[in-house]
Amino acid sequence: MQELRKDPVIGRWVIISTERALRPQDYLVDKEISVTDKTHCPFEPGNEKMTPHEVLSYRLPATNKNEPGWWVRVIPNKYPVLRVEGNFNKRGVGMYDQMNGVGAHEIVIESPSHSDEMSNMDEKQIEEIIWAWRDRLLDLSKDKRFKYILIFKNKGSQAGASLEHPHSQIIALPIIPIRVTQELSGAKQYYEYKDRCVFCDIVLQELDERERLVEENGEFISLVPFAPRFPFEISILPKKHESHFPEITRSEVVSLAKVLKKTLLRLKNALNDPPYNLIIHTSPIMEPLLSYYHWHIELMPRITKVAGFEWGSGIYINPTIPEDAASFLREIEL
Amino acid sequence: MQELRKDPVIGRWVIISTERALRPQDYLVDKEISVTDKTHCPFEPGNEKMTPHEVLSYRLPATNKNEPGWWVRVIPNKYPVLRVEGNFNKRGVGMYDQMNGVGAHEIVIESPSHSDEMSNMDEKQIEEIIWAWRDRLLDLSKDKRFKYILIFKNKGSQAGASLEHPHSQIIALPIIPIRVTQELSGAKQYYEYKDRCVFCDIVLQELDERERLVEENGEFISLVPFAPRFPFEISILPKKHESHFPEITRSEVVSLAKVLKKTLLRLKNALNDPPYNLIIHTSPIMEPLLSYYHWHIELMPRITKVAGFEWGSGIYINPTIPEDAASFLREIEL
Numbered sequence: 254m255q256e257l258r259k260d261p262v263i264g265r266w267v268i269i270s271t272e273r274a275l276r277p278q279d280y281l282v283d284k285e286i287s288v289t290d291k292t293h294c295p296f297e298p299g300n301e302k303m304t305p306h307e308v309l310s311y312r313l314p315a316t317n318k319n320e321p322g323w324w325v326r327v328i329p330n331k332y333p334v335l336r337v338e339g340n341f342n343k344r345g346v347g348m349y350d351q352m353n354g355v356g357a358h359e360i361v362i363e364s365p366s367h368s369d370e371m372s373n374m375d376e377k378q379i380e381e382i383i384w385a386w387r388d389r390l391l392d393l394s395k396d397k398r399f400k401y402i403l404i405f406k407n408k409g410s411q412a413g414a415s416l417e418h419p420h421s422q423i424i425a426l427p428i429i430p431i432r433v434t435q436e437l438s439g440a441k442q443y444y445e446y447k448d449r450c451v452f453c454d455i456v457l458q459e460l461d462e463r464e465r466l467v468e469e470n471g472e473f474i475s476l477v478p479f480a481p482r483f484p485f486e487i488s489i490l491p492k493k494h495e496s497h498f499p500e501i502t503r504s505e506v507v508s509l510a511k512v513l514k515k516t517l518l519r520l521k522n523a524l525n526d527p528p529y530n531l532i533i534h535t536s537p538i539m540e541p542l543l544s545y546y547h548w549h550i551e552l553m554p555r556i557t558k559v560a561g562f563e564w565g566s567g568i569y570i571n572p573t574i575p576e577d578a579a580s581f582l583r584e585i586e587l
Numbered sequence: 588m589q590e591l592r593k594d595p596v597i598g599r600w601v602i603i604s605t606e607r608a609l610r611p612q613d614y615l616v617d618k619e620i621s622v623t624d625k626t627h628c629p630f631e632p633g634n635e636k637m638t639p640h641e642v643l644s645y646r647l648p649a650t651n652k653n654e655p656g657w658w659v660r661v662i663p664n665k666y667p668v669l670r671v672e673g674n675f676n677k678r679g680v681g682m683y684d685q686m687n688g689v690g691a692h693e694i695v696i697e698s699p700s701h702s703d704e705m706s707n708m709d710e711k712q713i714e715e716i717i718w719a720w721r722d723r724l725l726d727l728s729k730d731k732r733f734k735y736i737l738i739f740k741n742k743g744s745q746a747g748a749s750l751e752h753p754h755s756q757i758i759a760l761p762i763i764p765i766r767v768t769q770e771l772s773g774a775k776q777y778y779e780y781k782d783r784c785v786f787c788d789i790v791l792q793e794l795d796e797r798e799r800l801v802e803e804n805g806e807f808i809s810l811v812p813f814a815p816r817f818p819f820e821i822s823i824l825p826k827k828h829e830s831h832f833p834e835i836t837r838s839e840v841v842s843l844a845k846v847l848k849k850t851l852l853r854l855k856n857a858l859n860d861p862p863y864n865l866i867i868h869t870s871p872i873m874e875p876l877l878s879y880y881h882w883h884i885e886l887m888p889r890i891t892k893v894a895g896f897e898w899g900s901g902i903y904i905n906p907t908i909p910e911d912a913a914s915f916l917r918e919i920e921l
């Protein structure tokens with residue numbers, strides 16, 4: 254069962270997905286990373302038959318699909334939270350709203366090497382991952398049922414990863430998620446008032462003040478935001494105004510790989526290889542080019558717990574001064 | 588340092604509070620509940636001197652403040668996330684907005700007994716806790732600097748509790764939290780369209796369908812919401828329209844204590860004493876009586892992890908069908 258249901262008060266959709274159905278007793282055991290053993294890892298070269306057929310791979314010439322020879326491989330998730338097949342069947346249940354869980358859920362296997370991780374990869378390999386994200390986003394965008402495509406990565410079991418082999422995920426959604434709507438609407442409000450992109454203004458002020466900067470090169474900056482929810486939270490932004498991630502240029506891919514690698518390495522060394530979530534925030538498929546929105550990456554080490562106050566208020570308590578976090582990260586020797 | 592900073596895109600405030608300042612290396616150790624030993628517990632009768640002076644206690648006649656003899660005791664938090672003293676000093680920092688972290692942060696010690704917990708308490712004791720929540724909310728409401736008062740409880744270290752002794756918390760805020768604004772605005776939109784309170788409609792539909800009900804008595808119901816973010820998430824609502832928690836009647840306090848106790852006991856038995864967050868959602872201080880809003884309690888067992896998809900989209904993936912969760916809870920023998 255894959256179903257989208259809408260909260261009648263907040264308007265937030267949730268996905269009820271029993272693909273990895275859990276009975277109450279299953280919650281009693283803390284689920285840690287399940288496959289650390291290479292021979293049983295479905296993402297290992299040689300184990301391609303353990304996964305659904307690949308939808309994309311970058312591979313050596315004269316090697317076959319679903320066989321070794323790839324350096325990046327994208328597959329449909331074997332346990333998708335949404336299903337590609339079927340129609341929405343939007344319907345009411347009394348006062349409530351629901352629709353079938355139609356969408357796509359793919360896995361980007363980021364490296365053939367089980368123990369690889371983005372902070373230690375060659376920059377070239379990170380570039381390949383970025384290209385794979387882009388290729389899949391563009392391909393999924395052709396399906397007119399989808400309204401938004403979210404690219405994200407969970408690293409470490411505390412961040413929600415269930416497999417150790419380096420991978421990221423892509424979920425194509427039939428709705429624009431509430432978090433994206435809020436960001437678009439805030440950015441639009443700022444633009445209407447100031448006639449400038451709020452993210453472009455952030456880039457300018459941060460480059461001027463420099464106290465929250467973590468990494469910088471010609472085309473990208475990474476920084477600790479002025480009002481971060483979590484200690485050592487990071488934003489990575491293109492310096493140039495660009496609303497849609499797939500518009501990224503060839504030279505920007507090279508720059509982003511460098512900034513991403515260095516930022517991840519700083520976090521790794523500062524916080525003893527923390528679990529983290531990485532999320533690409535980009536404009537919706539149908540309205541890709543927006544003057545008020547600016548695509549960016551959100552990177553959140555998962556080192557504190559979210560408690561009742563945060564859930565109840567939406568206000569986060571951050572015990573680390575952002576300027577201190579940035580200065581600490583800058584001082585890490587690479 | 589206690590500072591409120593506003594995210595310039597989303598408009599979400601965060602609290603930068605270094606009262607429990609953490610240096611980067613402090614994050615390397617997973618912080619579990621720190622005091623399980625009764626003799627060092629500041630909430631234990633006899634240890635009253637270890638805490639700030641009490642602001643409220645329900646105690647035996649002829650016993651002194653800040654001495655044993657109480658059954659519920661409310662104290663300012665020794666490590667408050669916001670400070671009662673001072674003024675806001677609202678100011679801009681370039682494009683950013685900030686103000687001083689002015690507010691109140693109190694602890695409700697829910698029982699003299701260290702190993703007590705709400706699901707096992709006498710209903711009478713739970714009533715006393717509800718009265719203490721109400722008394723403090725009314726008293727804090729007199730301070731014109733505060734716009735919203737959030738009452739919540741973190742139980743278990745995975746839910747963010749740092750002390751084992753049963754307690755809840757009250758935070759008075761100089762702003763209306765974003766989560767509350769979203770709920771108010773969603774409820775208002777529904778009211779404007781339907782001329783009915785969305786929560787009253789929920790109560791009616793749930794009482795009619797019954798498949799998501801968990802507990803019910805004359806004045807309250809507890810249920811698994813139609814679109815819950817988490818498995819076994821619960822809403823508790825007064826059946827009668829009431830927007831402001833302090834308007835609760837004497838007989839409703841008795842009913843709420845019963846429903847709360849039974850619901851907590853069902854969760855405890857179903858999920859092996861899970862960590863949880865409990866939050867009271869009520870109308871803002873300045874606009875207490877609203878025809879479109881209905882106060883309620885949100886109860887969230889913390890048994891799944893929030894990962895990149897949820898943070899990036901605001902859409903939650905729930906692996907348990909709400910109707911199954913409710914039926915499982917109903918079948919627990921008490």
